[in-house]
Amino acid sequence: MGRPPCCDKAGVKKGPWTPEEDIMLVSYIQEHGPGNWRSVPTKTGLSRCSKSCRLRWTNYLRPGIKRGNFTEQEEKLIIHLQALLGNRWAAMASYLPERTDNDIKNYWNTHLKKKLRRIDTEGHGGNHAASGFSKGQWERRVQTDIDTARLALQEALLMEGPVGFLTEKKPFLSGRRPVPTSTYASSAENISRLLENWKRRTPDRRETAAGTESSSSAGTAASVTQNWGRLSPETGLFQEDSKPSLEAQLPLSLLETWLLDESYTGASEVCTTLDVSMDGSDLL
DNA sequence: AATACATACAACCGCAATTGG
DNA sequence: TCCAATTGCGGTTGTATGTAT
Incomplete structure (x- = not known):
């Protein structure tokens, strides 16, 4: 029991x-x-x-959560990460600071899995030939890429000492894909949006907003949003919680290179194969 | 307009890992 | 060191919404 x-x-x-x-x-x-x-x-x-x-x-x-469509870059990153890490959504989420593991998981299950399945199916029908590979070649390439990534991971694990995971070494976080300057702003947006939806979904509530209960709720909501906005990232109230500390995670600079550098040859084949289908509207 | 089906995503469940007494 | 409590994670389900018939 x-x-x-x-x-x-x-x-x-x-x-x-x-x-x-x-x-x-x-x-x-x-x-x-x-x-x-x-x-x-x-x-x-x-x-x-x-x-x-x-x-x-x-x-x-939670502050700093980005909602809505995934960008093509995010999509590619997820595919890379999935190939490397498998279904370790939380680990993948650490590379997409604005996305939750649940979001990534959902996106994978609803969008990307289908895409890859389609690619695979078409591959059997000769689509890989279109990208220059036979099926066997393609599979070997993918396996090679995964092996390369594993090697990179092993090497990274052997590296000693703290690595500036959030420093300029990480283009993803520092420059190429800018992080919002204030996660609290987006948080306030979350709450504001939430409140908008609340009003929209409950017109009867809004119509009776003159009533004490509704107005007090709205007052609380406004107060929450205001106070939320007052909290700057520097105040640090939620900083530690916003994401598991990346610095506390593996020093994966080589891995990052593999994941993020489009020109990195090891991963490029997978990307190339995926790009063929992703930029086409024939999928989905 | 009504119904069936497909899709997207929020939320739940159960197990594993971690923490603290 | 052990064990119970707590937290984190991944798989799965439920439901709201959109689309086709």
């Missing part, structure tokens, strides 16, 4: 989060910071389990 699941207690709410719940959670985290999730439901008054609260925060409410 194992430990009972944390969420099977009576009275624990499941399903989609409401804006009210989001605001309660955000207000609490704004004040106390993330962490100690066990106590969050009781302290916030949320009828949610701690797990659900943590997930809601990390996947949706």
Whole structure:
């Protein structure tokens, strides 16, 4: 008999989060910071389990999350990373600071897997010939790329001492793909958007906004958004939580090169193959 | 206009890993 | 060192929305 699941207690709410719940959670985290999730439901008054609260925060409410379509570059990076790391979504997410592991996982499962399957199918039909490879050659190339990446990883693991993972050595984070200057701005946007949706979805609530309850909720929301905006990254309240510290992770400079340098020959074949299909509208 | 089907994504579940007493 | 509590992760499911018939 194992430990009972944390969420099977009576009275624990499941399903989609409401804006009210989001605001309660955000207000609490704004004040106390993330962490100690066990106590969050009781302290916030949320009828949610701690797990659900943590997930809601990390996947949706956390500052700096970018939503919407993945760029082509992000797409390529995910494909690279998946080939290298397999389904280690959290590790992949560390290379896409604005995306959550859940987002990457979903995107892989809904978009990229299909694309690759299509490529593979077409490959059997001779599409690889179009890119200059027979199927066997293509598979060997892919395997070689994976081996190359593994080698790079091994080499990277052997490197000693701290590596400036977030420094100028990492073009992805420093220049080529600029990080928003203020993750809190995007956070405020998240909340603002959330509140907009709230208003849009509940016209009856808005119509009765003259009522005390609605107006107080709106007031709380506005306050949350305002306070949120006041928090600069320099204040550091959420800095430590925004993502697992990349510096604490593996020093993967060679790997980064492989992942990010389009011209790097080892990976280029995979990219080339993918590019053929990705820039075409025949897919999806 | 109604229905069926497909798609996207938020959220849940269970297990593994980590932490702290 | 052990064990229970907590947190993190990946797989899977549920549901809202879009599209085709």
